[in-house]
Structure formats: C-alpha cells, structure tokens
Amino acid sequence: MLNTIDAIKQRTSANNFDPTHVMSKAEIEDLVSLAIESPTSFNMQNWRVIAITSPEAKEQFKALAYGQAKVKDAAVTFVFVGKMKGHEALPALVKPLLDAKVIDQAAYDGWINMANGMYAGKDQIQRDEAIRSASFAAMTLMYAAQAKGLVSGAMIGFDPVGVAAACSLSDQEFPVMMLAVGKAAPGNWPRKPRLTVDKVLSVK
Numbered sequence: 001m002l003n004t005i006d007a008i009k010q011r012t013s014a015n016n017f018d019p020t021h022v023m024s025k026a027e028i029e030d031l032v033s034l035a036i037e038s039p040t041s042f043n044m045q046n047w048r049v050i051a052i053t054s055p056e057a058k059e060q061f062k063a064l065a066y067g068q069a070k071v072k073d074a075a076v077t078f079v080f081v082g083k084m085k086g087h088e089a090l091p092a093l094v095k096p097l098l099d100a101k102v103i104d105q106a107a108y109d110g111w112i113n114m115a116n117g118m119y120a121g122k123d124q125i126q127r128d129e130a131i132r133s134a135s136f137a138a139m140t141l142m143y144a145a146q147a148k149g150l151v152s153g154a155m156i157g158f159d160p161v162g163v164a165a166a167c168s169l170s171d172q173e174f175p176v177m178m179l180a181v182g183k184a185a186p187g188n189w190p191r192k193p194r195l196t197v198d199k200v201l202s203v204k
C-alpha cells in the first residue's frame with residue numbers, strides 16, 4: 001500500500017488496462033467507500049457513482065465514450081454523477097449531528113439556512129457545486145486506486161446525453177466524469193511534464 005505522497009507522485013492517467021483483470025464487488029465497494037470520505041460543501045454529498053463492470057455495459061459505455069478502449073479493458077469504469085438541489089438533502093444529512101449533540105438547534109438551523117441561501121433557486125451554482133463534489137470524489141478514488149497498486153484514467157470524452165440515458169439519470173442529475181480503474185497493461189505513457197511552482201503559485 002502506497003502512502004499518500006507516493007500515490008500522488010506515481011499516479012498517471014492510464015490508457016492501457018489488463019483486460020483479463022476482474023475486480024470483485026467488495027474491491028469496488030472498498031474504493032467507493034474511500035471516495036465517500038471526500039469533502040463536500042456543507043457535507044451535501046451531492047454526487048453518486050455507477051460502476052460499469054459487465055461486458056455488455058462496457059461495450060455500451062465504450063461506444064458512448066467515443067470508442068475509448070479503456071472503458072472495455074479496465075476492470076471497472078465509474079461514472080461519477082452530480083446532483084442538482086444538493087441542499088435539499090441537508091436537513092436529513094445534518095440531523096445526526098444534532099441528535100448526537102455535536103451541534104445545537106441554532107447551529108443546525110444556521111447550517112441549513114446558510115446552504116439554502118447559497119443554493120436555492122441558483123441552478124448554475126448547484127451545478128458548479130455538484131461538479132466540485134463529484135470531482136473531489138473521483139480524485140480521492142484515483143489516489144485510493146493508486147495506493148492499492150491499480151491505475152486509473154479519467155475521461156470527459158463521452159456523450160453526456162447518451163451516458164445520462166444509459167445510466168437512467170433523473171433530470172436532476174448529470175454525468176460529471178468517467179473513471180476507468182484496473183491493472184495496468186504495458187505501453188502506458190510515462191509521467192507528463194508539469195508547470196513549475198513559480199508558474200502556478202503567487203503569494204500575497
């Protein structure tokens with residue numbers, strides 16, 4: 001198992017996956033359980049994920065991803081889904097903190113009211129937040145996979161309308177990202193160059 005820094009340094013996007021590698025439901029659930037630890041605004045947890053594992057589904061989603069072979073070859077391809085109106089789930093999600101007396105009624109009310117003020121009736125902000133949440137979860141899953149000796153490949157190259165239909169998403173949900181995860185096959189690219197810190201960081 002890699003530590004966090006090594007997982008960050010070793011992760012690259014894989015294109016070539018071992019098509020014979022199969023992941024068990026427990027292994028997939030373990031990765032998702034780690035992704036669930038990702039933070040979300042107000043703890044709205046306004047995302048979910050669909051795991052594509054069967055040969056038939058892989059064929060279908062490979063076609064929806066414009067023929068990207070990794071969807072077929074990887075043990076699993078996750079479809080990360082963003083949820084609109086995430087704030088509407090908050091009263092039930094925060095209630096356990098109130099019940100456990102971690103927060104009092106005033107803090108609970110403030111939490112819910114602040115989220116409503118920020119998101120209610122604001123579609124673009126709800127969508128931005130869902131993309132942030134699903135993206136954090138996908139990133140956590142990438143590092144969890146890397147730590148476990150697996151590789152991953154994020155994808156935005158897919159037909160969003162087709163993927164939404166194939167996943168039976170509601171009209172309040174949309175696909176944010178696909179993420180292939182599995183064992184590497186030979187031929188993946190080495191690490192790609194990155195900007196240097198001075199090009200990215202300004203300190204005020």
Ligand SMILES: Cc1cc2nc3c(=O)[nH]c(=O)nc-3n(C[C@H](O)[C@H](O)[C@H](O)COP(=O)(O)O)c2cc1C
Pocket residue numbers: 011012013014015068153154155156157158177191192
């Ligand atoms: C949001 C997102 C979408 C991406 N979509 C695709 C894709 O559809 N197909 C693909 O081959 N790579 C895709 N990539 C991989 C990027 O090309 C890759 O992350 C980038 O070149 C940096 O390389 P690295 O991940 O190996 O560091 C995507 C990456 C991200 C973060």
